[in-house]
Amino acid sequence: MSNSQIIVGLEIGTSKVCVVVGEVNDNQVANIIGLGQSKSRGVRKGEIVDSSVVEEDVRNAIVEAEHMADVEIQSVFLGVTGSHMRGFNNTGVHPVVSADREINDADIQDVIKNAKAVNLPSDHSVVHVIRQHFSVDGQDGILNPEGMLGAKMEVDVHVVSGRYNRLQNPIRLVSGLHLQVENIAFNGLASSLATLSTEQKELGTLVIDLGAGTTDYAIYSGGVIKHTGVLAVGGDHVSNDLAYGLKVPLGRAEQLKVDNGSAVIDPESKNRMLDLSTDNIVPGKKVNLNHLQMIMSLRLREIFELIANDIDQAGLINYLRAGVVLCGGGARTPHITKLARDIFKLPAAIGRSSTVSGIKNALDEPEFSTSIGLIKFGAFQSQAIPKREGLGRAIRKQFVSLFGGRK
Ligand SMILES: Nc1ncnc2c1ncn2[C@@H]1O[C@H](COP(=O)(O)OP(=O)(O)OP(=O)(O)O)[C@@H](O)[C@H]1O
Ligand SMILES: [Mg+2]
Known part of the structure; x- marks a missing residue:
């Protein structure tokens, strides 16, 4: 692999700390070459409650992954979750001021900047601003307006935010281990990147990551993220x-x-x-x-019903033409797809990280979706990857992230 680079995904989960090492080539195709895991002892509901044991657990998982991949891990893409995180849609507006009215990259950056200017509580910061569609002078559904003529441009974005301090806790912990945190990503988004095909994103799919302490979910339709959410309930409950x-x-x-x-x-x-x-x-x-079975079914049913109500309120249930994809360790529960089918009235399947190659058991286990997705997220974002114009560039630009700073 000529221009390959190493990208590492780290999930500090409630039941396990998981490190996945990917080798990503210049076409952004990821090959998994290392996996490290340790039992997680200091995390509740997706958030750190005992830093000293978490440090040890992260260190152990990193060392194991380094051995398997035969690399020295220097930086990671870190997954984040927790009940403090919020997902919502916003719109940015921008007047095109150039004399010839041709939309250029600066206009696009400006309209996205305006879409980022959301009224968040003072203790919240933005984690992702993900582009959905542009509109130019009232024409909707434009994927890339660069080069078009227009007077007024708008962009719809999906914003994921979280409490600043609670996002900083895992970042500081990992940085304290002399590992650079390249960026953070919402776990539900990462899992969807690992498990969904382009067709599923286009047709409309709900991805549910049933973890130990949280249940993270994301909805795609028309190729873009429409909705995200977190419940601080999972297999531990x-x-x-x-x-x-x-x-x-x-x-x-x-x-x-x-x-x-x-x-x-x-x-x-x-x-x-x-x-x-x-x-x-x-x-x-x-x-x-x-x-x-009755006790289990009641709790799992409740989790799915909470998600179904949220999707109903967001008016998205009819957009899910490709159904529901389940991942996370909870997806191993026998007959979980049947329960999902009953509640959502949609087809349901267990997600597999089929969009990457490499160590087979890493790809087949539903609980590794988040860490594998973090590699894909890293590949989209990575500046080191030789830039191609066109689709690759457009995808990279979808993930505008304000990691590390307050809004
Ligand atoms: N065969 C199984 N049947 C039912 N539940 C299972 C099975 N295997 C694992 N689980 C459950 O999956 C959960 C762990 O999943 P996962 O590894 O995705 O969680 P995590 O990433 O550590 O947690 P979180 O993402 O919530 O912080 C545990 O609650 C575990 O009991
Ligand atoms: Mg998890």
Whole structure:
């Protein structure tokens, strides 16, 4: 690979810290060459609550990924999430002032700058400003207005913002490990970059990343991001419900979920008992499988219903012609696609990082979507990649990011 470069995605998740190393060629095609993971011990609901253990967990995952990829990791693209993050649409307006009225790159930058000037709470900063469409003198749906003639230009953007201090916490932690944070990206956006094809983005797809402490989601239609959201609820809550409802310790509940879980209730399971009598933790205990499935299904149903209500309010349910794609560790729950189909009334499938190549088990596991997507995000953004005019450039410019600074 002649002009390849190394791009690293880092997710400091609630259940695992995950580092994925990608080798990206000058056509922006990513090949995964390294993967490092460690159990995450200091994160709740997607945010750091104990820096010292998180530092150790990040260090361990980085070292493992370095060994596998045989590279020294110096910088990362970092995923961020949390209940403080918000996604919304905004419009920027700009008068074209040049004598010949031909729209140039400076006009485009200005109109985007105006779209960024959103009225955020004073403690919030912008994470992404993603272009949707331009309009010139009332003509909608323009993808690239450069070179067109016009008097007034508008741009619709999707903005993702978050609380400044809460975004800085993971950045500072990673920087403290002498790793440069090249940029941050919302986890839901990263996961969608890993799992969706161009056709799915065009037709309209909802991507749901069911993590341990958060559920991040993003909607594409017409090739652009229409909507994003975060719920501070995930697989940990399913395990908590099981521990409470079945009266077993949390660790045992987590294991029961992974070994015997289901997102839907199987009528056949009514009289099936799981015998935990040989179990040292809860000796003599029996658990009704139907009861277990009911507890899981209620919580997962609630998560999907919250997302469905949000999409309904945003008026986007009819735009999802390619259905729902599920990723994150929670996507491993048996029959989760059936539950998604029932609630969203749309086709549903498990996402696979099919837009990249490399280590097969990294691509097949739904919980690595965020880190793999961060590599794609990095590839779009990277200035080091030899610039091609046309589509590559247009995509890169979609991700205008104000990383590190207040709005
Ligand atoms: N086979 C399975 N059945 C049900 N749930 C599973 C299964 N395997 C993993 N999970 C759940 O997936 C969750 C972990 O997913 P993931 O690794 O995507 O989370 P994370 O990225 O660490 O967390 P977050 O993104 O919320 O910060 C855990 O709650 C775990 O119990
Ligand atoms: Mg995650």
